[in-house]
Amino acid sequence: MNIPILNILNTGKMALRMIFIMCSLLMLSQQDAKATHIVGGNLTYRCLGNNQYEIRLSLRRDCLLGADDAQFDDPASIGFFDATTNLPLAFVGFGGEFLMDLNEDDTLNQILVSDCSIAGNPVCVHQTTYVDTIFLPFWANGYKMVYQRCCRNGSVQNILNPLLTGMTLVSEMSGAAQNVCKNSPQIGSYPPIYICVNKDIDYFLPATDLQGDSLAFSLTTPFSGGDIINNMPQPPNPPPYDLVNWRPPYSLANVMGGVPLSIDPATGHITGRPNTIGQFVITIVISSYRDGRELTQTRVDFQYNVRACRDVPVADFTSPGLNCDNLTMNFTNISVDADEYLWIFDYGNPLSDISVEVNPIYTYDEDGFYEVALIVNDSDKICYDTIIQTIGVFTSNLNAEFSYSSNSCTDGIILDVVDLSSDPEYSIVGWEWLLTYPEGVIASTEQNPTFTFDIDGPSTVFLVLIVTDTNGCTASEAKSFQVQELDLIFNPEADSICNGEEVHLLLNGDSTLTYTWAPPNGLNLNNPWDPIAFPGISVEYYVTVTDGVCTITDSIFVEVQQLPNLAFDYQTDCKSLEVQFINGSTNGENYHWDFGDTSITDDTSNLENPTFTYGQPGVYIVTLSSRDGCDVSITDIITVNALLDQIPEQIVNCFENSIHLNPGFNPNYTYLWSPGEFLDDSMSSNPIATVTDDTWFYVTITQASLPGCQIVDSILLLIPDDFDITTGDETVTSCDFDEVSLTATITGNTNVVITWKDVDGNILGTGPILLVNPTNTTTYIAMAMDTLGCIKADSVTVLKPDPTFEVTITPDDTVYCYIQTITLVATSTVDVTFEWYNANIDLIGTGNTIDVTPGVYSCFHVIGTDPLGCQAADTVCLSPTYFEVNIASAGEDFCLGENTTLTASTTSTNGVTFEWFNAAGVSQGTGETLVVSPPVSSCYYLVGTDTLGCQDADTICINPISFNADISGDSGVCLGDQATITVTSNNGQTLTYLWDPTGSTDPSITVQPEVTTTYSVTVTNTEFGCDTILSFTVEVFDFNPAIVIDADPDTVDLTKPTQLTVNQNPDFDYVWEAIPPGEDIPPIYNPLVTPTESTTYCVTVTDDHGCTGTACIAVAVNDLFCDDRDIFIPNAFTPNSSGVNDMLFVRSNFIATMELVIYNRWGEKVFSTTDQTIGWDGTYKSQLLAPDVFGYYLSVTCPNEETYTKKGNITLLH
DSSP states (O other), rough: OOOOOOHHHHHHHHHHHHHHHHHHHHHHHTTTTTTOOEEEEEEEEEEEEEEEEEEEEEEEETTTTTTTOOOOSOOOOEEEEEEETTBOOOOTTTTSEEOOOOGGGGGGEEEEEOSSSEEEEEEEEEEEEEEEEEOOOOTTTOOOEEEEEBBBBBOOSBOGGGGGGOOEEEEEEEEHHHHTOOOOOOSSSSSEEEEEEOOOEEEEOOOEOOOOOOOEEOOOOOOOOOOSSSSSOOSSOOOOOOOOOBOOOOBTTBBSSEEEEEETTTEEEEEOOOOEEEEEEEEEEEEEHHHHHHEEEEEEEEEEEEEOOOOBBBBEEEOOOOOSSSSSEEEEEEEEOOOOEEEETTTTTTTTEEEEESSOOEOOSEEEEEEEEEEEEOSSSOOEEEEEEEEOOOOOOOOOOEEEEEEEEEHHHHEEEEEEEESSSSSSEEEEEEEEEEEEEEEOOOOOOOEOOOSSSSEEEEEEEEEETTTOEEEEEEEEEEEEOOOOBBOGGGGEEEEOEEEESSSSOTTSSSSEEOTTTTTTTTSSTEEEEESSSSSSEEEEEEEESSSEEEEEEEEEOOOOOOOOEEEEEETOOOOEEEOBSSSOEEEEEOOOOOTTTTEEEESSOOEEOOSSSSSEEEEEEEOOOSOEEEEEEEOOOOOOOOOSEEEESSSOOOOEEEETTTTTTTTEEEEEBBBBBOOSSSSOOOOOOOEEEEEEEEEETTTTTTEEEEEEEEEOOOEEEOSSEEEEEOOSSSSEEEEEEEEEEEOOEEEEEEETTOOOEEEEEEEEEEOOOOEEEEEEETTOOEEEEEEEEEEEEOOOOEEEEOSSEEEESSSOOOOEEEEEESSOOEEEEETTTEEEEEEEEEEESSOOOEEEEEEEOOOTEEEEEEEEEEEEEEEOOEESSSSEEETSOEEEEEEEESSSSSEEEEEEEETTEEEESSEEEEEEEOSSSSSEEEEOOOOOOOOEEEEEEEEEEEOOOOEEEEOOEETTTEEEEEEEEOOOOOOEEEEETTOOOSEEEOOOSSSEEEEEOOOOEEETTOOEEEEEEEEEEESSSSOOOEEESSSEEEEEEEEEEEEEOTTOOEEEESSSSSOOOOSSSEEOOOSSOOEEEEEEEEEETEEEEEEEEEEEEEEOOTTTTTTOOOOHHHHHHSSSSBBEEEEEEOOOOEEEEETTTTTEEEEEEEEETTTTTTEETEEEEEEEEEEEEEEEETSSSSSEEEEEEEEEEE
């Protein structure tokens, strides 16, 4: 489709502007004419030093709807007051007033005009700032700076009577703030003049503290200010100031409706979500703190205009931007809040193709760059947006290619790259190289770059080339290959080897590389990367290695050493284990011997001809090694054998008839003993000798395997002098805890040592006497040993009773009831026999028990005897006890209803417990006292029991004296009413009265409490002195909650109703009265009334307690003007089904009858109506007329029977 798109767009935009202008005029003409001017402001100061302060007053007024005489003050008056006493400070300025001139050059306007995104009346805010300096001496109580003005816009919705309500701006400076030359918080810009209904508020109030102290923010109820009588107080009135009255349902908790407005106390972040269109007053308090102490405070007043906001369409789209494969381009529409779309694929070309698809695909005719435009609008065709982007389409034959080579790889890799890319149509203008290897990435934009890099071991390298032509089209090529830094590491062990050995030449061979070796003699090249060399003579090997890219060459020299010839012999002696070794080796210099004796820690030697002594005879493997660089060794087996003397020098025969001479003999030896007459066998290895005196014996030792070798030795057999030892009796008995003396007696050879031991062998002492004191039966052993070590022993046992042996009597010393038989029981920890004795030591019984009835204080003894004859005893003394109990009372006659206390006493000191019983024998409690209040005469019985169970009892009877009185009266009254309370005697008693808190002594009182109060009276029986306290509570009902009355609206036109409302409670009654009278108002909480003149309406509300409250409100009635001040017909309308200004109506609040006739330019009547609610929709004979100008005639009769006629023109627009 090829059409002149730009002309269409221009025509559409012109029509949009015309509709917008006409709508604005219509809305402006209907604006409420009663608005005044106050919008907001703030009052701040800065400390300049030397008690000089800069005062800054920022004010905002409505410059569109404000009254003509409601301009900025010139001058503005600032009042200074004591911050503590609120008194004016006459020493400041002129009697406490500081005047600031208007700086007209400083004023600015902030204007909101309804457009496609915002619906509603225009708003204009005019702002100015007063700045001046003043001298303020130090004032400890602090300063309070004040500015006042009246009045606020009548369109404000959240406060009552805004037309009569002013504004007060306050800034406070403490004495502490003056001491540190402290500034008030400084306020930046105000919040935006409008916000959107049902949209989140997200705004940070731009307040700062120039000295870095902390700020605190809070919402507060605004102060009222000047009034309509004194709308510009100069000087301002002194504090305190009245707060504005919130219009229900608004309050400080929710100043705008919806999600309540709130402010973060630390950051000043304002949030909320209003749900009502209108104008709202906001006040924020900002305080400055240092070290937790408030120094300054200022208030910011402003208005929020809540408007209906439309989501404005935003045009946006995405595309590849550049297509180098073909001439087709895909477009993706990402516009927001748009309903209709128009695409122009070659913007600026009048013959460009277009599309209305959401996401079109378009193919161009030839290569090139093109501007693409997307125009969007919403469903109402009110808001438009356009975006233009440049795209390119080409059929590219660009080809990327390259080659690479390396000229160095020993110390890093140097890679040379050559570009081979081509493009038959366009020039190549860019190269992007990217070389990736394990240790990093290298990039280059040169055409033929050289890359230098280091790698750790064999690595895969990736090389990518991207080439770009003059159109921005690209092509790429990627290659990967293996590279590594070549290095040869030879085996250091190959530098020198022994003849006949083989060795690996390389430590870092790589099977992926190619190796060439020369000469091949003495080489195993099955794996060229790991060759094995075994040369017979020294030789140098050369190697060349390559990976297909790099090649290196190196060599290694292998030295071959010749081996020595090893040989040795040895010599031994038959009487010794020492061996002499003889080295017979040739061609060697350094040797090492291993003699093979593992029983010796060091059985090696580095001597050429060593001598070594073996630990035992035997067969050993001896190794001789060469230490001349090539390790060569030989081994031989040798036998070491010798006669070893093991005969002791002497032996002792301790009181035996005979003894063996050689118990440790060697069975491989042959022994010959002498003198043989004292031996059982002189040729025995271990003969038995029988002698009575000390005797020497001689022996000759030989071994068959060692002919010619013999040893001659001797041994002395010693015979000791005889002795004996005894401990006397075998047992000794000990019943007490005294020590026992044990004695050992020696006969015969007294040259002995005596040692005492227990049966476990523990030494207890030495010498003939041992003192012991065992707790249990114990055996002791006495041992005597002579100088040759011969020992004899004897033992004795000390018998002891059971250490736990004791006798006890139960019960022990005790007190018992008088004339009571007591059973005494004796017990013992061991098996014993018992004997009982009285205090006179008379035997009164045996066995473990005995019954006694002493009657007087008496003592008894028991003795227990165990099987050893040991004894234990115990004694017990018994005492009889006597006691009685008594009851005492505070009075046997007492007042009925009161308590009397019964008290128990006793003569016993032996822990008596008490239990109380009534006359029926039912327990009433325990303890020394019993509190009773019987209604009739009653008797009580007391039983006392001591710790032995002994008892005594007592009885008492008591008589209650009774009287009876009741209290009654008015239990509930309304606030301000009286109540009567009366005491009545029921049985003719003589009574006296004392009321609290009145002090009255009458039986009846009349009171008028302000709050719910409890009254008490002390009633006394004058005959017996009995009294009681009666109480009565009078509940006071206050009418609550307070009546909140409202008239919506509070100013009406004649014949128009207003809605009266008070806070509703379904249990309350409502009675209305009109002043002056004349209306019959229904008794409900929300009557609709139609006043014929300005009227005050009062309501009396009666709550469910019968209490009443009254409130009144005035409703003003505007005068009726039967002319164009109250009758209006628009001069244009737009019947285009947009929902805005589609119908033409006559607008008036006072029409009684009317007739409207509309004619076209030829005088033909196209519409007429006599009903104000029926408007013209721009049609004639059911057809919508074309835009044109029409004439009209309007005739109106008003309720006051006046008539009004008007004629003029109406413009119909589409």
